[in-house]
Amino acid sequence: MSTSQGQRDAASASADDTENSRTPFYLQLRDRIAAQIATGQLSAHSRLPSERTLSEQYQTTRVTARLALGQLEAEGKLYRSNRRGWFVSPERIIYDPSLDVSFTDYVTKQGGVPRTETLQSTSLTVPAWLAQKSGLEEGSEIYHIQRRRYIDGRAILTENIYVNPAVCPGLLRFDFNQSLWKLMRHEYSVSLSDKHVTMYPTALTEPQAGILGVTPGTAGLYVNRISRNSEGVFIEFDEEFWLHDALCISVHAKG
Amino acid sequence: MSTSQGQRDAASASADDTENSRTPFYLQLRDRIAAQIATGQLSAHSRLPSERTLSEQYQTTRVTARLALGQLEAEGKLYRSNRRGWFVSPERIIYDPSLDVSFTDYVTKQGGVPRTETLQSTSLTVPAWLAQKSGLEEGSEIYHIQRRRYIDGRAILTENIYVNPAVCPGLLRFDFNQSLWKLMRHEYSVSLSDKHVTMYPTALTEPQAGILGVTPGTAGLYVNRISRNSEGVFIEFDEEFWLHDALCISVHAKG
Structure with missing residues (x-):
């Protein structure tokens, strides 16, 4: 790298x-x-x-x-x-939250070997906090996908993804050991219009620490992303728990 | 807040x-x-x-x-x-690196009380790493300003700023316990055109830990920013060492 x-x-x-x-x-x-x-x-x-x-x-x-x-x-x-x-530790992988590039693509481009493992995929009812965030009705259906991702064979993040079934009906029949966005684009013609990314350093607690094989309390980076389509309809909420040494955030801005 | x-x-x-x-x-x-x-x-x-x-x-x-x-x-x-x-800990202050808003302004807007303290301001010769980053010649003159910033009376970041004397001659005569960007805009008509922000979690080591009054090894967030004007001329390189619990990074993007 x-x-x-x-x-x-x-x-x-x-x-x-x-x-x-x-x-x-x-x-x-x-x-x-x-x-x-x-x-x-x-x-x-x-x-x-x-x-x-x-x-x-x-x-x-x-x-x-x-x-x-x-x-x-x-x-x-x-x-x-x-x-x-x-x-x-290898060089941190550089992630630009303002771009629309998949994990698989930006890791590969930087010389790393990405791998994605689905831990579970299931249908849930929308909890209160997610209703507030998404605009979906509390208690309505939502898809939940939990994954673990690797770079060069090292587990570096685990994520919970919540997808609006209205924009991707039947999504759970697919394999998620691949780019979810490519899947949604290809199978459902979903196009991202607006995303809001939030990041801060935090400690990794259970169950995330266990999933990544580190001691609870280990330093991590918390990243979440809310995505909507051009009509403002909620597509997905993704929250990622990264090992603190795996990622470097990079943003270019014109003044 | x-x-x-x-x-x-x-x-x-x-x-x-x-x-x-x-x-x-x-x-x-x-x-x-x-x-x-x-x-x-x-x-x-x-x-x-x-x-x-x-x-x-x-x-x-x-x-x-x-x-x-x-x-x-x-x-x-x-x-x-x-x-x-x-x-x-108070709520994290939200910082959007894609916007052009000063620390003083975004902290105040979120209900915090900001304060800036200048630790030193001096003229240096450009070291090799900064020459590479800035495009300035190694050994040429550069202004260095070191500051500590507070929110609600708590020291939450320390920063090293390196400014190109060619765009702000005589800058060191000013008081830096204020927004440096407002000063550069007002006194030198400097206008920012392009900035590149890089951030990652890290441990705070000396001298930064001492400046913030925390134990070396305490979790922190490292943020740096390179700014250029519309002709691509280097204006400043700023590197900030934040306490890990003070900041939340937020980026809005259109897909």
Whole structure:
């Protein structure tokens, strides 16, 4: 994956200033590992030496090594994989919410390998919060699709999608391990006219943390999107829970 | 501050499902406190009872109480203030990067009280990374302004701004405890034509953590913006380090 022009390393600006004796050793160790990532000596998805090996190599304690690794995890440079150790995070995938490009397309274009897995697809009655958001009547029917998405084999988001049956009757008979928007366009001639995207950092709680195989409380990014057609009719509400290190949001605007 | 239409509570969707005996008690306690915030029983910036009082009130340990509070902090619902305890986070300020509205204006419009404090303003030589980003020559002059911004008296972001002296000669003589864009428009007739905004969650490290009075490693949101005029001339590069619970990004798009 090529280096993104849009991404500037939020932590590197201060790295030069911190390499002095007043800097806690775990931050000095953080800088050394970060430098190995920046130069490509440690490449995306490669596995770090064990905490014990690292602590021996840098003549420090395992507690200090773990602090450095945790700091790099919080910055999005390393990730943990259940019981298998620490790995280098790949470049964040760049997502421009003002464009109409599918996950599958923008991940592929940036050199990643996307995969989508449907966890459930079912018919529900509209709850109060969704009635308020969508304009659909509380208690009326709505389709619910829950999916998990991967980049390069790593589960990086889970999503709940709520689709208006009036615009896509019989939708649940399809396979959702593909782009839902392409499906809706192709099978129902649904065309998106207006979308409103909302995003903020948050902790991943259950059930999302479990679905992504991370500890509850792990940092995440919450993204939701309401889409309507040109008559203002509600099409879908999608809410996505991303690992915090997977995504970079990019918006171009003309003043 | 009124309830935002754009914000959906990322955690509340699952709250109903988790109130059972298999749910760890700290998450049940989290749900009870979250409900008090949702109903307004605990209002923005109000102080929670001490961890000891909470643990007595809910007949649990201080460790469990602290876990529940930490979870709510990670979700952006509570914040800690140095040695003064736990407080309820106000509604996130909504920021639309596709619009051309100043911090002062969008915070005020949403019922918050903004304040800007200049930490330093100085002339620097362009470092390599900024030369690459801006198109200015490495080693040439650039203005650097560092500021801290507050909402309702709470420091919520610190920023580094780098301005092209060619478009604003003598800029450093001004007071920057105000909207920089209004100043540049008024004094230099600078008009923004193109901006590119990039955002991702990250950990706040030094010196930013210190400037905001939080522990290094605290969750944050990194935002940068490159602005050019209609001839494509570089105007400014601004990088902002936000507390993770202060901002909600909102983008409207026509398909």
